[in-house]
Amino acid sequence: MSEKVAVILGANRLFRDLKYRDTYIVSFSLLVNSYLGLKIAYRLLENQDPSTNVKLVVTSRTEKRCNEAIEIIKRDVGKIERSGKLSFDSLLLDLTDMESVLKAANTLNDRYEEINYFFVNAALGACDGINWFAAIWEVMTDPMKSVTDPSYRIQNVGVISKDQMGYIFQANVFGSYYLIQKILNPLSKGKAVVVWISSLCSTPQYLSLDDIELINSTRPYDGSKRLIDLLHLATYKKLKEMGIYQYVVQPGIFISLSFSQQMSWISYYSMLFLFRLARRFGSYWHTIDGYKAANSAAYVTTFRDRDFERQDLKYGSATYNDGVEYVKSQEIDPLGRDKVYRYIEGKREEWDIKLQNT
Numbered sequence: 001m002s003e004k005v006a007v008i009l010g011a012n013r014l015f016r017d018l019k020y021r022d023t024y025i026v027s028f029s030l031l032v033n034s035y036l037g038l039k040i041a042y043r044l045l046e047n048q049d050p051s052t053n054v055k056l057v058v059t060s061r062t063e064k065r066c067n068e069a070i071e072i073i074k075r076d077v078g079k080i081e082r083s084g085k086l087s088f089d090s091l092l093l094d095l096t097d098m099e100s101v102l103k104a105a106n107t108l109n110d111r112y113e114e115i116n117y118f119f120v121n122a123a124l125g126a127c128d129g130i131n132w133f134a135a136i137w138e139v140m141t142d143p144m145k146s147v148t149d150p151s152y153r154i155q156n157v158g159v160i161s162k163d164q165m166g167y168i169f170q171a172n173v174f175g176s177y178y179l180i181q182k183i184l185n186p187l188s189k190g191k192a193v194v195v196w197i198s199s200l201c202s203t204p205q206y207l208s209l210d211d212i213e214l215i216n217s218t219r220p221y222d223g224s225k226r227l228i229d230l231l232h233l234a235t236y237k238k239l240k241e242m243g244i245y246q247y248v249v250q251p252g253i254f255i256s257l258s259f260s261q262q263m264s265w266i267s268y269y270s271m272l273f274l275f276r277l278a279r280r281f282g283s284y285w286h287t288i289d290g291y292k293a294a295n296s297a298a299y300v301t302t303f304r305d306r307d308f309e310r311q312d313l314k315y316g317s318a319t320y321n322d323g324v325e326y327v328k329s330q331e332i333d334p335l336g337r338d339k340v341y342r343y344i345e346g347k348r349e350e351w352d353i354k355l356q357n358t
């Protein structure tokens with residue numbers, strides 16, 4: 001019997017790195033499990049016909065974390081009633097290493113004739129530190145901004161990867177783009193849904209078209225998400241001609257240790273309190289819980305008539321002030337789309353040559 005193959009880039013969580021993680025595990029297990037890739041896997045399975053056989057391919061930079069992700073998913077999916085077989089595969093992938101990206105692409109091409117779902121969830125660099133004075137000031141003077149688009153998060157500037165590219169550009173955008181370009185065959189055969197995880201904060205102000213690799217940017221993470229939006233606009237039509245349906249989604253704002261790693265437990269729970277307050281007072285983007293955050297990524301895989309649904313929108317996970325989830329779409333400003341596409345395609349050609357003897 002045939003099976004559906006879903007590849008999820010970066011489906012694990014970071015809690016083990018925290019000194020105070022045990023507190024989370026014991027008292028707040030619902031929050032511990034909130035990391036997006038795991039929840040995307042869970043929701044994808046929930047949406048499948050229960051008799052469908054599914055293969056989940058999870059990636060990480062280490063085998064250990066791949067295995068951990070698989071164990072967590074296995075444990076969680078026990079809650080879903082399904083008769084279809086669920087199997088797993090793990091794939092080592094470091095998006096900041098182009099040889100690793102090519103190797104992962106070759107492995108996917110060798111192992112799978114068809115890939116049905118592909119989620120670009122892996123990302124780096126949301127927060128490398130916190131300017132506490134600015135944080136306190138912003139919480140007091142503009143509390144909604146402080147929990148929606150905070151300006152006190154420090155992001156490292158000018159970091160270059162070992163492949164001599166902007167580090168965040170390569171990790172969050174180019175590595176995944178290159179990988180997708182190398183597996184078009186199985187994606188096309190599987191009539192795949194490709195989902196890029198963007199962000200609420202991917203506004204044009206965070207991307208200078210003179211610095212597409214985000215080397216001089218003070219907000220490279222947000223700039224990388226803007227690049228994702230533009231790259232999606234530039235490529236979805238071409239992919240559709242191959243039978244591949246690409247979407248860009250954003251998860252709202254949810255509890256993630258990618259930025260809470262920098263916090264003490266007091267500031268962590270204060271942030272959580274402010275998130276809940278923001279939602280109560282009308283901020284629909286405060287999804288808070290990873291399951292609700294994964295709503296938009298799962299939603300775009302369920303379109304019955306894909307030709308009818310718009311692909312030029314960004315689908316966002318949202319909640320009403322009582323926490324009930326829904327999906328809210330947003331227009332994407334296309335300014336700079338063609339320049340970004342030309343630049344990234346140029347990089348792809350450059351790396352095709354560099355990697356041809358690999």
Ligand SMILES: NC(=O)c1ccc[n+]([C@@H]2O[C@H](COP(=O)([O-])OP(=O)(O)OC[C@H]3O[C@@H](n4cnc5c(N)ncnc54)[C@H](OP(=O)(O)O)[C@@H]3O)[C@@H](O)[C@H]2O)c1
Binds near residue numbers: 198255257
């Ligand atoms: N938290 C929020 O409120 C929020 C808001 C908007 C958008 N998002 C987006 O939602 C997605 C998931 O966020 P999250 O907070 O759940 O992520 P997370 O817990 O920080 O996990 C990041 C994942 O990316 C992988 N990764 C990091 N660097 C990598 C690299 N160089 N090569 C390959 N994989 C790499 C990690 O895998 P390994 O470490 O195992 O290799 C990990 O699985 C991200 O795209 C994020 O930008 C989050």
